Amino acid sequence: MPAVDEIQESEKLFVPRGRHKIEIVKSTTDVSLAPNYTLPEVAFIGTSNVGKSSLIKALFNKVPNIERSRLVRVSSTPGHTKTMNFFQVGQAFSLVDMPGYGINQPQSFVEMVEGYLKNRKNLCKTFVLLDGEAGLSHWDKIAIKMMEEFGRPYVLVMTKIDKMLDAEKLRSVVGVKNLRDRLSSSCCFPQPFLVR
Numbered sequence: 001m002p003a004v005d006e007i008q009e010s011e012k013l014f015v016p017r018g019r020h021k022i023e024i025v026k027s028t029t030d031v032s033l034a035p036n037y038t039l040p041e042v043a044f045i046g047t048s049n050v051g052k053s054s055l056i057k058a059l060f061n062k063v064p065n066i067e068r069s070r071l072v073r074v075s076s077t078p079g080h081t082k083t084m085n086f087f088q089v090g091q092a093f094s095l096v097d098m099p100g101y102g103i104n105q106p107q108s109f110v111e112m113v114e115g116y117l118k119n120r121k122n123l124c125k126t127f128v129l130l131d132g133e134a135g136l137s138h139w140d141k142i143a144i145k146m147m148e149e150f151g152r153p154y155v156l157v158m159t160k161i162d163k164m165l166d167a168e169k170l171r172s173v174v175g176v177k178n179l180r181d182r183l184s185s186s187c188c189f190p191q192p193f194l195v196r
Contacts, residue, residue: 046129
């Protein structure tokens with residue numbers, strides 16, 4: 001468990017100041033056109049409408065005028081994100097908002113995402129968002145299998161838990177934990193994270 005001062009220090013990464021800017025660098029469907037830099041990179045992936053953009057927007061909530069900026073777009077329409085959106089967080093790291101899979105996924109989704117996950121050298125961690133309310137979908141299982149197949153480190157993040165009764169939360173968390181245990185993976189962070 002991180003100490004309070006470690007949490008406060010990490011929060012500073014998401015606050016723009018001076019030369020530490022937070023900006024969208026590129027949106028593309030072609031991994032060969034992705035920004036070419038050596039910053040460590042994290043990616044967010046999950047089903048359409050799981051809350052990827054909402055979570056990223058929450059991380060960037062200290063960015064001035066985020067509501068009016070093009071930095072992060074949140075939509076109630078599943079499949080709104082159609083491109084890989086690359087954000088640079090100062091000189092600390094880059095963050096990628098991947099298009100959603102499942103309903104309304106872009107036609108180029110498989111080649112785009114597989115190409116990115118296989119070949120992105122500076123990708124350090126992928127956050128696989130799961131809809132806690134809906135439970136594990138067929139698409140989620142495919143995404144997790146892909147992460148395992150490529151040997152990429154990833155973290156399971158369960159969203160929308162605030163919309164669930166305690167018994168439903170427990171059932172959903174146990175289902176995700178059982179899947180993770182069956183994989184006996186060295187790629188997956190052992191504890192799923194729960195977010196609203």
